[in-house]
Amino acid sequence: MRRVVIHAGFHKTGTTTAQRFLMHNGEHIWPHHAIAIQHRIRDPLQFALSYSTGAGQIALDEFRSRFRVFLETLNLGAERGLIISAENLAGMMPGKNALVEGYTACPVLMKVVAECIEQVIDPNPDMTFHFSTRGKDAWLRSIWWHNLSKTRLTDNFNDFADALGPTCDLENTVQQVRKVIAPYPVTSMPLEQTTGQKFGPATPLIDLLNLPDTARNALQNIPAENVMPSRDLVKAFLKLNRSDLSNPDLVAAKQELLERAAKLE
Template identity: 35%
Template sequence: MRLIVHAGFHKTGTSSVQKMLRRNGNRFAREFRVFTHRDLPGLCGAARALSASRDPLDDGLFAMELAEFLTALDTDDPRPVVISSENLAGHMPGRYGLRHYSAAPAIMARFAEFAAECLAAPRITFYFSTRAPEAWLRSCHWQHLCATRMTDDFATYRAAYLPHADLAGDVAAIARAVPAPHDVVSAALDDASGGPLGPLDPLLDVMSPSDALRAALTALPPANTAQPAHVADELLRLNRSDMDADTVHAAKTALLQRGQSG
């Protein structure tokens, strides 16, 4: 069975990819079985937990979730399986004290190991989208401001995380950890942005759909993108305030909605 696993990284166009995979779901279903993080909450949650704890219990939960998914696949279905979720690489750096994707090599190796136990002769291509350090850090900082009570301004955040912002190095470490005959490939978001389907194009190159399917796909605008600097400044102010979590969440939601509509 052929599997294509788009397992990361955060803030490299993954939301846009998944949005287009879902938007074109009926078209893809002719040739592929496609799953995103919405279809695999237990597996993705287990991978994130394992990245933060490295605990044998979380490793066991990851194994259980993965085995449940793999054994439910119809082995008589000839269509390749495509999984797209950046959470399979673990938590985004900046969460739970993590500064890098150092757990990702072990998680991908475990994925390959359990696939060999659950499936007959699986062949996996692990695909990772990457991004230049400066743009990636700025996008990650924006996401943290939106989703957490991060109180670091960008300069402080950059100083702490720039030494670890080497996604190409992370891909190389994953390639060393994943056993043969499986493959690890990557593409930079900066190189993919000019294509007709943006960050989906490199994944399609790995998937190898028919020309007819590729030509029929509907492109969508970028998803989950940052807003202007003054919005980030206001998010930072809210995070640093002494307001309770519910009040901050409501204020952030209203702020982001105004930014999207304006």
């Protein structure tokens, strides 16, 4: 029975830090488990995103087909396990597209993932689905900042949260996934709970991999990624988004502010 761990999000819950941890410690993990993070499965993920925005059965079928093709490229040998960490497996980040309401597509996408693993990797895998979560206010603020920095969002936080908050319940999504992919176990852990743990946001993933002690003891921690910036920088970005700058000038102005802030750290 082959060990498989699926870490499918959620966005802005420490997933980037967890993925960088896996890659940074690849030499200790790879002998026991293949590692696939977001950029490695970009092709099938584009159809997971399309399905989550309402593209329908055609997009879901294409996701299934391309995810299977990706799995077929893996060389796991007789015993190596597999960990996949990619938040876009759960669908598009809420707030980026008006057609996306929370993670309503996630349970269906996870069902497809489970079926593909059974068909390509192991008909009876030792498989666990894990979701990183986060306190709602902190999660919404991080989603708001992401959209503020990447798009021309002009809503202040309260307006953004009032619109998005009612459509997003991470724990309820976890429960829906649990129903759909039973009997496979589904675990979750808030980002706040991983703070101070040995491997930060990657801790629950490392626990699920059941690495030998020699490999686990060799793992090295890394700094957190995508930390919320200062309040002044957030205010400056909101002001820029509300300005009459052209899109190219807006991008350049944001980049200049980011570079200036980095020099002050």
